[in-house]
Amino acid sequence: VTTMVAPQTGVRFSAARMQPIPLLQTSSSHQAIGTTRLASVTKETKREVGASPAGVAGVGLQLFNATAEVKVWTSRVAMHLDRVTRDRLFAQIDALHDHDEWSEGDSKIALASYQTMIRAMIHHRMNSKPALSIMPSGNVIALWTRDAGRLTVEFLPGNRVRWLVAMQSKQGPERAAGESPIERLSDVLRPYDADGWLDGC
Amino acid sequence: MSSARTTRMVGWMAAKKALPDAHHVMRFASKQKRFIHPDTLEPMGPSPAAFALREGDEGGVSVVEVEHFGAFDLASRRSAAIAHRNTTRDKKLGPQAIFAWAKVVDVVGAGKKYGKALRVVSAPVDGNPAHAEIRHFAPEDIDILDYYATDVFQEWCTVKDLSLTPHNAAAE
Numbered sequence: 130v131t132t133m134v135a136p137q138t139g140v141r142f143s144a145a146r147m148q149p150i151p152l153l154q155t156s157s158s159h160q161a162i163g164t165t166r167l168a169s170v171t172k173e174t175k176r177e178v179g180a181s182p183a184g185v186a187g188v189g190l191q192l193f194n195a196t197a198e199v200k201v202w203t204s205r206v207a208m209h210l211d212r213v214t215r216d217r218l219f220a221q222i223d224a225l226h227d228h229d230e231w232s233e234g235d236s237k238i239a240l241a242s243y244q245t246m247i248r249a250m251i252h253h254r255m256n257s258k259p260a261l262s263i264m265p266s267g268n269v270i271a272l273w274t275r276d277a278g279r280l281t282v283e284f285l286p287g288n289r290v291r292w293l294v295a296m297q298s299k300q301g302p303e304r305a306a307g308e309s310p311i312e313r314l315s316d317v318l319r320p321y322d323a324d325g326w327l328d329g330c
Numbered sequence: 331m332s333s334a335r336t337t338r339m340v341g342w343m344a345a346k347k348a349l350p351d352a353h354h355v356m357r358f359a360s361k362q363k364r365f366i367h368p369d370t371l372e373p374m375g376p377s378p379a380a381f382a383l384r385e386g387d388e389g390g391v392s393v394v395e396v397e398h399f400g401a402f403d404l405a406s407r408r409s410a411a412i413a414h415r416n417t418t419r420d421k422k423l424g425p426q427a428i429f430a431w432a433k434v435v436d437v438v439g440a441g442k443k444y445g446k447a448l449r450v451v452s453a454p455v456d457g458n459p460a461h462a463e464i465r466h467f468a469p470e471d472i473d474i475l476d477y478y479a480t481d482v483f484q485e486w487c488t489v490k491d492l493s494l495t496p497h498n499a500a501a502e
Contacts, residue, residue, distance in 0.1 A: 217368055224366045224373070230424030232360035234384035260365035262377030265384040270377055270472075272365050281378065281476050291472045295480070306473040 192226045195237035202240060202247075209251045221261045239267030241286030246271065248288060249311040255327045273326040280318070280326050290314055294321040346451035346465070351435035354402050355393035355450060355462055356410050357381065357483055361426040376430050376483060378475030383468070386417075389453060390463035396431065398460035407431070408492050409460075415494065416457035423489045430479075430486035437464060440482045444474045 199222060203215060210218075222238060246269050249255070259271035264283060273280040278296035285291065285308075292314065293306040309317050315327065349355070359380035364373035386392055396402050399409035411429050415421055434450045441448030449465040 220371055221366045221368060224371050225362050227361055227424070227426075230361035230426055232358075232362075232424060232427060233418055234386060235360050235362045258368035260367050260374055262365045262379050263362050264379045265382050270379060272377065279480075281472060283378075283472050293472050293476050295476065304473065304477075306471060 188231050189228050191237060192228055192231070195240075196222060196226050198240055199238055199243050202244065206247060206251065210247070214250075217258065218261075225261065225263050234265060236263055236265055236267040238263055238269060239286065242266075242268040242284045245269075245284040245286065245288050245290065245311060249282075249284065249290065249314060252311055253315055253327050257327055275326060282314070288312075292318065294318065296321060346449070346453065346463075349395055349434045349450045349452060349462055350397075351433065351438070353434050354396040354431045355434060355437065355464075356396055356407065356414070356429040356431040357391065357393050358411075358414050358423070359428050359430060359486075361424050364426075364428065373426050373428075376428065376479045376486065378472055378479050380430065381475045381478040381483070387463075390451075390465040391467045393450070393462050393464060394429075394458065395452065395460045395462045404492075407487070408494070411489065411492050411494050413458040413460050417455055417461065423494055425488065425490035425494075427489045428486040429489070429492070430483035432483045432485075436482050437478075440474075440477060441467065443477070446474075 200219060203210070203218070207215065225238065257273060259273050259282075262270045262272070264270055268283050268285060270281065270283045273282075276297070278294070281293040281295075283291040288311045289308060290311055291306070291308045293304070295304050296302070303321070305321060307317055318327075357376075357380060359376045361373050363377055363380040364375060365377045366372075367374055381391060383391065394410040394414050396406050396410045399406040399413075407429065411423075414429075415423050437450055438448050446466055448467055451463055451465055453461050453463045455461045
């Protein structure tokens with residue numbers, strides 16, 4: 130089991146059994162401290178990986194790095210997300226990066242896809258709480274459900290989304306899908322009355 | 331070239347035997363390919379990610395034929411899951427991973443809905459004689475992936491419920 134020591138804090142990290150990383154506090158000064166600490170941990174992790182005999186990071190280290198990467202990036206836009214939302218997202222990511230459940234064909238979350246999701250959440254002021262999964266490409270895929278309907282959105286790199294609405298209208302079942310820039314997501318969902326799902330309405 | 335790949339290549343060149351319509355095939359989906367609930371953090375059903383092509387899906391979507399091991403029951407599903415596990419590098423499956431199953435006729439029928447002429451064929455590999463592939467399934471859009479996750483492979487059970495925890499691999 131590889132362990133790392135964060136240089137500033139002296140905290141030891143185990144690569145084999147990752148724990149959720151405490152990152153963000155409510156004040157901006159604490160956010161800056163959290164960012165600095167995580168950046169140090171990530172840098173140290175990369176140094177350890179480079180120095181390993183095989184030169185190849187284990188799954189645990191890769192997951193650790195990927196998780197730290199998205200949390201560090203999130204801290205940069207933390208002023209736009211409330212703490213409850215951040216904590217929920219981080220907990221879901223930790224669950225998706227569960228080392229004990231890792232299987233062949235699994236992928237680390239792709240930062241570019243995660244960034245698209247966060248930008249979409251901020252742009253559309255999403256208050257809702259989607260379920261999350263990860264595509265083999267590393268893209269984040271989110272699910273909203275309401276009654277017999279659901280909205281599925283895959284966040285692509287470059288601020289684009291693939292979306293799918295499956296719902297039961299008065300005239301019968303309907304399915305609609307498309308690909309759009311994140312700025313247009315509410316507009317394209319409106320005919321299906323699905324734009325409100327993003328707000329939790 | 332590994333023996334598993336050799337088997338697969340030789341098999342690919344030969345005519346593939348289509349599976350009977352009434353048989354069931356199981357698809358493995360790790361915890362990551364299930365949706366994680368935002369409040370409970372419990373994994374839910376398979377997400378579209380479970381049916382996207384991934385590492386190991388060389389000739390199509392990899393599945394396991396349940397009836398290769400007998401009647402469609404828990405014992406056969408467990409045998410099929412073990413056969414799948416045999417093809418993994420570390421012989422371990424996470425306890426919260428699932429196997430979702432569907433009838434061959436439903437898999438093919440769902441393809442027709444999307445204009446795809448799917449075939450579910452036997453494609454044995456080393457360690458897994460029940461290995462099969464859903465051919466011509468090149469899902470490029472989220473719609474068909476979602477449809478398979480929600481309307482076709484509707485039933486599933488966890489690795490834990492199949493008593494296939496990572497720690498009992500050596501006991502099989």
